Amino acid sequence: MSKRAFGLVDLILHPLVIRRWRRTASAADQVSLGMLRRIRLRALELRQALDRIIFVANGRLALPLIGSNTFPKPLHSDWSWRPQLWRGPIFPPGRAAVESKSDFGDEVTIFHDCRISELTVRQMRNTREEDLAPYGLRLDVFKFDGSFLSLVIELPDSAMRGLTRKHLLRLNAVIETEKKLEIFARVNIQHGPNTEQMVRELPLDDKEFSIDFDLAYTKLNEKRVERAWVDLIFEGPEMNQVMLRDVNFSRRPRAEV
Structure with missing residues (x-):
């Protein structure tokens, strides 16, 4: 973008453009329907650009820093990771009436078996002083006629490199709910x-x-590890709001006895 994009000319034109749109808005209930359709099309085109600018600006100007992978890790950790959804902006940032198998970013998928979805999901910007993750995820569940709701997080290839039964896999999370809710975490390898x-x-x-998952209690074939994912399972989520302000992972070798 040119450094002159918001220079002297823009300072002169911007108030004129604002006044023009204000006059157009005031006269919207008096113009012909044909003219109103053309005005609406231009307004929608403008709003799309403005919404995108505001979304990106809110993300870049707020704290914590976008892309941050900073969080406490146990001593001797040899791998750590925060999923994209909690690290940077996704687009679109939210959906209503979310269908099963809907993706949010590259690593997170929603699963449920509702006949009629009354689930709304939206990425939110974390701005509190205690927040370490740049973004969070808010789930609003209204009527829920299904038997399960889960958030599936696909772990990256780096999580599998060198993975052995001597490892402890740690899940760190900051989760707030409107009312108490049973949540289970299931690691799948x-x-x-x-x-x-x-x-x-x-x-x-x-x-x-x-919480830590001790791989010593599994029958893991270390030479054939192909894929790993984590399910966050919500039991009876009807009429509840869940805010996952941070989800991140790390692993470390277990201390030898």
């Missing part, structure tokens, strides 16, 4: 034709927590 699974219930009374 595919190795060859088999998939190892470990399930932990998240603490109901803590907004910020860390």
